[in-house]
Amino acid sequence: MYSTNIKKSYRDLRILYLSVKVRKDANLNPGEITVLHADDPEFSVTGTMDSGGYVSGMARLYRYLDLKPETTLEFDVSPDGSLIITSPAAPVLSAGEEVPDAPERKPETVFESKGLKHIHLEPFHPENLNRWQPETEPDVYMAFGVLQDYTDYQYCCGASKAVLEKLGANYSETAKPDAILVDRTTGQYVMAEWKKASSEYKNNHVSDDVDVLVCWEDNETDRSKLPQTVLALRSIAQKAAERALAEEA
Numbered sequence: 001m002y003s004t005n006i007k008k009s010y011r012d013l014r015i016l017y018l019s020v021k022v023r024k025d026a027n028l029n030p031g032e033i034t035v036l037h038a039d040d041p042e043f044s045v046t047g048t049m050d051s052g053g054y055v056s057g058m059a060r061l062y063r064y065l066d067l068k069p070e071t072t073l074e075f076d077v078s079p080d081g082s083l084i085i086t087s088p089a090a091p092v093l094s095a096g097e098e099v100p101d102a103p104e105r106k107p108e109t110v111f112e113s114k115g116l117k118h119i120h121l122e123p124f125h126p127e128n129l130n131r132w133q134p135e136t137e138p139d140v141y142m143a144f145g146v147l148q149d150y151t152d153y154q155y156c157c158g159a160s161k162a163v164l165e166k167l168g169a170n171y172s173e174t175a176k177p178d179a180i181l182v183d184r185t186t187g188q189y190v191m192a193e194w195k196k197a198s199s200e201y202k203n204n205h206v207s208d209d210v211d212v213l214v215c216w217e218d219n220e221t222d223r224s225k226l227p228q229t230v231l232a233l234r235s236i237a238q239k240a241a242e243r244a245l246a247e248e249a
Contacts, residue, residue, distance in 0.1 A: 001075075001076060002019075003073060003075070004016055005070070006073065013243065014057070015058060015243075019053060020053065026081065033081065035061055036082055037064075038085060038086045040090040045061050065090075073085060073087070110210060111167075111188070116167040119167065121156045121157050137178075140214060143233045144233060155181060156181055157179065174209060175204040179192045180192065191210040195215045196216050197219050198226060202222075212227060215230065215233065216233050217232060
């Protein structure tokens, strides 16, 4: 039986840390790691462990167990290298209650409010990048590609005219969104817009045009001008860098 503690920085980045002892005892190497729960055979989430023992892509686990700083996760490691959480316990269902790994009521997305068609869109898995500083909106795309495992979202595809036509989305009277993401915690497609700074969003969009604004810096003071979710990559990048420096120390 092993354990790992949830630090605030881990929660911010949706990561878990596996100690050297865990990795050595279980012969775990960098790469994909699947996390299961002993109480719930239906639950699983797959992330990626780096050479320092940090497992990214754990947004669904954080949502499922409502993990907060100072929580201790106890787990076993199966022969195939999967982590099996034994504590905290899986959420208990009341009579008639639905599977609890998503919010009680999924928020209505642009897909739902506009009645868009449901078609399969394959998520994109970008390769990592080295040292980099954003200068343009395409740079913010690349930043998200590097940092997406530390967020609740996964890149799916650009919102091209062809894709929007397939979805039945009409943006003839407003600026179209930049991309489609997958919300890891709900499994929903969401519309996303990219900006260097959140204050630029109001120049060609209103709050309900998209579900998620992905920006480098969140500097807009009038929150009514912004969509419900603003994902500021600068703070996420800083926390990821601090974690990497701590690993090297």
